[in-house]
Amino acid sequence: MTTFAFENRIWEQDETLSREQLSKLQLERLKQTLEQVANVPFYKKVLAENKLSPDSIKSLDDLRRIPFTNKEDLRQHYPLGFMAVPREQISRIHGSSGTTGKPTFVAYTVGDRERWANLCARFLVAGGLRSNHLVHIAFGFGLFTGGFGLHFGVEKVGAGILPAAAGNTPRQIMLLQDLAAEVLICTPSYSLQIAEVARAQGIDPAQLPLKFGHFGGEPWTEDMRLEIERELGIMAFNNYGLSEVIGPGVSGECVARCGMHIQEDHFIVECINPDTLEPVQQGEQGELVFTSLTKEAMPVLRYRTRDIATLDYSPCPCGRTGVRMSRVVGRTDDMLIIRGVNVFPSQVEEALLRVEGTAPHYLIEVDRPGTLDEVKVHVEIRPQDFSDKMSQMQALRDRIDREIHSVTGIRMKVELVEPQSLERSFGKAQRVIDHRNDK
Amino acid sequence: MKLNQLSVFLENKPGRLSEPCKVLADAGVNILTISLADTEQFGILRLIVPDWQKAKNALEKAQCVVNVTEVVAVEVEDKPGGLQNVLQVMEQAQLNIEYMYAFTFRRENKAIIVFRFEDPDTAVKLLQQKALKILSSEEVCQRVEG
C-alpha cells in the first residue's frame, strides 16, 4: 500500500451544511425545480394531473405526491423531449448507451456544466486530489458522461490532465510510466486490465508512479477494490453517478471511505422498495430515486435509477453532512427474491470470482417445484480447472457451493457444465431463467 | 513406460457419453479402453487410445474439455489372487493410488490394469524393482488390438 498521506479537505462549505440548513435549501430548490419543469410538456401534464405547483409544496414530505419518472419515460420522448430550456441554451449533449438501439440523451446549459464540474471537484478533492497532481483519465471521451465530466472536474480543482481516453492498454502503460501521473481515473475493471497487461509486459504494476485512483461508471465490489489496491499499489476511491441525473458527481467517497456522500444540496435522494414503491426502513436495501434541484436544461423529478443500495445517515468523521450511499449492490432489473431474500446475479459472480480468480460463464435457474424456491447455478467449467480426479472436481464444486452460500446466504445447487454450453445472445450472456414466472 | 490417458468432462445431460465416442469414431480413433467416474452432477470419462494427440485434437475441436494424465498399465495374471499380488506390492511400497480400472480385453490369461498414481515416475521405478510387468503404449495396443 502507498505511503501517500490522505488528509481530509473540503472543497466547498456547502458540503457541511447542517441537516436543518440542508432541508431548508432543498425545499427552496425543489420549488424552483417545479417551476423549471413546467417547461417540459411531460412534467407539465404530470403536475396538472396531480394538482401540483411550486406553491403546493409546503414541506419535503410533499415530494412524495409527485409521480416517479422512469427510464422508459425518457425513451418515449426521444431525443430531447425532456428539455426545460430552448435548444439554443443547450451547451452540451451527452447520452447513455442503451442495450438496444438509441441512446438516451441528456443536456446541460452553461450553468449546469459549471455546477457539474464543481460537483466532480468536490468528490475528487474529498478523495485526495490536489492542484499539484497530474491525472490520467482513461475514460472514453464521447457521449458517455464519464470522460468529460471528470475532465472538467479535475480542471476545476486546478490539477493537470492527461486525457488518455480508453483503449490501447500498452500505450496507457507507457504514458503512466513516462508522465508519472499520480492519479488514475477510469472504470474499476479497466484499472485491472491495465495491471494485467503491465504484468504480461514484465512490468510490476505496483511500481507505476500512481498513488490513487477514482473509479466509477460500473458497479464493483469490495473484493475488486482490494485487488486494485494490491495490484496497482494505490488507494482506490469509489464514485457514483448516472447521466439521467447529471453523470459522475452525484456522490463520491471521502478519505473515511465508509460510503459515498450524496451531494444533497443538488439532489434529493429516496430509497424505496421497488415492488411497493414505499420508502424502506433506514439502513435497508432499496432502489435509489433522485430528484435534481439545480439543473436547468434537464431537471428530473423522482427519477428511478433501478440501482439498489443502502443509505447511512450517521455522521461521518470528515465533516460532510451528505447522506452516504453504499456501493450499488445490484439492479432492480435483475434482482431475484429467493425464499424472501434479495439475491443478485452479481453476488453469484462475486462468489465465482473468489473461487476461480476470474468469473466463468454461469446461469441461475430458479424454480418452485413445491412451496419452496429452488435455485440451480450452472457454471461453465474452464479447461484449466478440469481434473481427471473426482476428488478434485468435487472439491471445486464444494468450494463454489460454500462461497455462493457465504455471499448470498442462500444454498444453491451447483452444476458444472461444459464450456460454451450456456447460451449467449448478442455477446451478452443470459444470467437468469426464472421458471416461477411460467406458472 | 507410462501411458497418456485422456479425461473428458461430461455434464449431466442425456447423450453425454455417446458424444465424445462419436467424435472419436468420426476421427477414426479406436478406443482401447474406457472408464467412467460418475456423480449425480457430472462425470469424468477416462480413455486410452493408440494416438492420444490425434484424439485430443478431435475432442477439443468438438468443444470437449480434455486433459491428459500419465497413468501406468500393469499386466497381471488373470486368475484368483492375480490382482491381489500387485496391490500388495503397491501397499508395501506405500504408493498412493488415485484410482484404477481394468482393460476390457483379455488374452492368454493376462489382464491389464491401469493405475493413476500421484507420482507415476516413482511408482514405475518401484514396480519395476518388484519385477512387475509394466506395459508400454505399443505393448498395450498389440495386446488389445491383437
Ligand SMILES: [Zn+2]
Ligand atoms: Zn465523509
